[in-house]
Amino acid sequence: MDRYLSIFLTFARACLVRDMTFRANFVLECLTSMGWMSMNLAFYLLVFQFTPEIGKGTGWTREPFFAFVATGLIINSIVQALFMPSAEELTEMVRTGGLDGVLVQPLDAQFLLSMHRVDFSSFANGIVGVGLLGWALSRMDHAPPAAAWLLYPLLILCGVAILYSLVIMLAAATILLGRNQSLYDFWFYLTNFSRYPAEIYAGPWGGPLRALCTFVIPILLVVNVPARVIALPLEGQAWGLVWLVVTAAIVSLVVSRIVFQTALAKYRSASS
Amino acid sequence: MSRAVAIRPFPGLRAWWTMLVICLEERLAYRGDFVLGTAMRFLPIVTQVFLWTAVFAATTRSDIAGYSRTDIVAYYLLTMVTRAFSSMPGLAGGIARSVRDGSIKKYLVQPVDYVSFLLAARIAHKLVYYAVAFVPFAVVFFLCRGYFPPMPDTATIGAFTVSLVLSFLLGFFMEATLGMLGFWFLEVSSIIFAYMLVQYLLSGHMFPLDMLAGVPTGVAGVSVADVVRWLPFEYTAYFPAAVWLGKIRGAELVRSLAIEAAWVAVMAVACRVAWWRGTRRYSAFGG
Numbered sequence: 235m236d237r238y239l240s241i242f243l244t245f246a247r248a249c250l251v252r253d254m255t256f257r258a259n260f261v262l263e264c265l266t267s268m269g270w271m272s273m274n275l276a277f278y279l280l281v282f283q284f285t286p287e288i289g290k291g292t293g294w295t296r297e298p299f300f301a302f303v304a305t306g307l308i309i310n311s312i313v314q315a316l317f318m319p320s321a322e323e324l325t326e327m328v329r330t331g332g333l334d335g336v337l338v339q340p341l342d343a344q345f346l347l348s349m350h351r352v353d354f355s356s357f358a359n360g361i362v363g364v365g366l367l368g369w370a371l372s373r374m375d376h377a378p379p380a381a382a383w384l385l386y387p388l389l390i391l392c393g394v395a396i397l398y399s400l401v402i403m404l405a406a407a408t409i410l411l412g413r414n415q416s417l418y419d420f421w422f423y424l425t426n427f428s429r430y431p432a433e434i435y436a437g438p439w440g441g442p443l444r445a446l447c448t449f450v451i452p453i454l455l456v457v458n459v460p461a462r463v464i465a466l467p468l469e470g471q472a473w474g475l476v477w478l479v480v481t482a483a484i485v486s487l488v489v490s491r492i493v494f495q496t497a498l499a500k501y502r503s504a505s506s
Numbered sequence: 507m508s509r510a511v512a513i514r515p516f517p518g519l520r521a522w523w524t525m526l527v528i529c530l531e532e533r534l535a536y537r538g539d540f541v542l543g544t545a546m547r548f549l550p551i552v553t554q555v556f557l558w559t560a561v562f563a564a565t566t567r568s569d570i571a572g573y574s575r576t577d578i579v580a581y582y583l584l585t586m587v588t589r590a591f592s593s594m595p596g597l598a599g600g601i602a603r604s605v606r607d608g609s610i611k612k613y614l615v616q617p618v619d620y621v622s623f624l625l626a627a628r629i630a631h632k633l634v635y636y637a638v639a640f641v642p643f644a645v646v647f648f649l650c651r652g653y654f655p656p657m658p659d660t661a662t663i664g665a666f667t668v669s670l671v672l673s674f675l676l677g678f679f680m681e682a683t684l685g686m687l688g689f690w691f692l693e694v695s696s697i698i699f700a701y702m703l704v705q706y707l708l709s710g711h712m713f714p715l716d717m718l719a720g721v722p723t724g725v726a727g728v729s730v731a732d733v734v735r736w737l738p739f740e741y742t743a744y745f746p747a748a749v750w751l752g753k754i755r756g757a758e759l760v761r762s763l764a765i766e767a768a769w770v771a772v773m774a775v776a777c778r779v780a781w782w783r784g785t786r787r788y789s790a791f792g793g
Contacts, residue, residue, distance in 0.1 A: 259693070259696070262696040263696065266696055266699045266700055266703070269700065269703050270699075270703055273703055273706070273707050273712075276707075277712055277713060280713065280717060280718075280721075281557075281561060283720070284561065284565060284567065284570045284717075285561045285562075285564045285565040285567075286564060286565070287564040288557070288560050288561065288564065289560035289563060289564055290560075290563045290564045291564075292560075292564075419546055419547075420546050423546045423547070423549035423550060424546075424549065426549055426550050426553050427549070427552075427553060429553065430553060430556070430557055430560075433560070434553075434556040434557055434559070434560040435556050436556075436559075436560075437559075440556055440559075443552070
């Protein structure tokens with residue numbers, strides 16, 4: 235484990251050195267990334283011009299909803315910074331045969347393929363997310379209890395673990411398809427479901443979709459559970475969701491590992 | 507010699523046809539990836555439908571900026587059709603990359619016009635996309651038929667069709683011009699990303715632009731919507747959808763179509779000028 239941590243830190247250091255070599259580009263990337271986020275925040279502010287709440291009686295009024303958005307920003311920035319750059323490179327590695335070089339390394343292939351690149355500029359959104367969370371919580375009627383503060387970082391980690399598992403399974407799809415330029419799009423579209431409170435998925439179509447995105451692909455648990463714990467009263471149902479997200483994180487990690495190893499076993503080199 | 511001329515009366519047309527066939531084959535080479543990418547584009551609309559349903563459930567309003575709940579769902583579905591025409595994934599980045607890695611030089615020595623080649627490639631891309639996407643589009647629109655107002659009249663359908671074709675051309679020339687900035691800047695990915703942000707917000711892809719009517723600019727009597735109306739972005743998502751829904755009619759419709767056509771002309775000229783000036787300053791070394 236120490237060996238892997240040391241190698242990861244070496245990767246991270248190399249990426250930081252590279253980012254700092256092109257400082258202007260780094261700043262520009264941070265700004266564009268924050269631009270995307272600001273645009274979304276502006277959209278949500280516009281939505282709250284027309285409604286006091288997202289879903290009748292759900293409790294997701296303006297400040298709790300912005301705490302929800304902030305939680306999403308924090309989780310996504312961690313995943314975007316640590317895992318997505320490597321996963322995106324994998325699409326070309328499979329097609330060109332570059333994956334062969336990774337498979338002969340005396341290290342775990344999943345570790346090397348999913349964590350060899352760190353995009354530090356993606357942390358910018360996370361930092362803004364922390365600020366937004368502070369702003370939203372300070373304006374709410376009730377302060378989160380101590381238990382919520384203790385659980386929040388753990389639930390953030392569970393959310394990251396679920397998204398990481400999804401990245402790994404998409405990477406496995408890349409290996410099986412031979413090329414997956416849509417990887418990033420797929421990621422964006424799928425995580426789109428986690429951007430809003432689960433309560434909006436109601437009715438004859440929404441109910442089954444909510445169940446699907448909770449129990450089969452647990453994407454709805456990623457942001458909803460930590461955001462609910464910190465922004466809404468910590469009541470009976472919330473505790474059940476806490477257990478559910480912890481279980482989902484563990485199961486997702488195990489399943490994604492099995493899927494990835496199976497895909498690797500089916501990999502046929504593209505190089506000569 | 508005369509025989510060859512008799513067999514190939516339209517050499518320009520044959521070149522276009524060949525370019526189209528090559529691009530069709532290229533698009534179909536990785537079918538799994540293409541089908542996956544096409545199917546996924548329907549997912550964001552699902553969240554938007556549920557979001558706006560939840561918004562309307564929590565408010566006493568019957569409409570927002572003139573859009574009822576069903577109007578908004580129909581609007582988002584129609585913007586998907588519009589974006590299927592106007593979005594040009596990878597175009598600007600591809601041009602900039604070929605300038606940077608030097609592969610663009612083959613178009614300088616071949617008897618092929620680069621902008622025409624790109625246009626043919628994009629038409630091929632769209633044809634394959636429509637062929638693949640027709641079934642999911644038809645299924646989604648059939649399932650959501652209850653959200654749409656009654657079928658508009660023939661004139662409106664005609665205006666909608668013209669606006670879609672113009673939106674394709676506008677999207678193409680805007681992105682191609684953007685990609686040609688690669689002649690002046692080596693790395694344009696950040697500029698492209700910034701463009702995408704502005705485009706996404708101001709095209710009406712995110713929400714109907716009528717909702718900006720109440721957002722002040724600081725100038726008395728001028729809202730953000732008034733400013734956005736004069737920019738080219740709304741013609742790549744909002745405008746055709748609003749035409750189908752009957753939000754833009756009569757003289758306003760004619761005026762808007764004229765503005766859209768004018769923007770196509772402006773961006774086509776800008777693209778040509780960028781190509782001419784860019785290739786003049788372009789230099790490549792080695793093999």
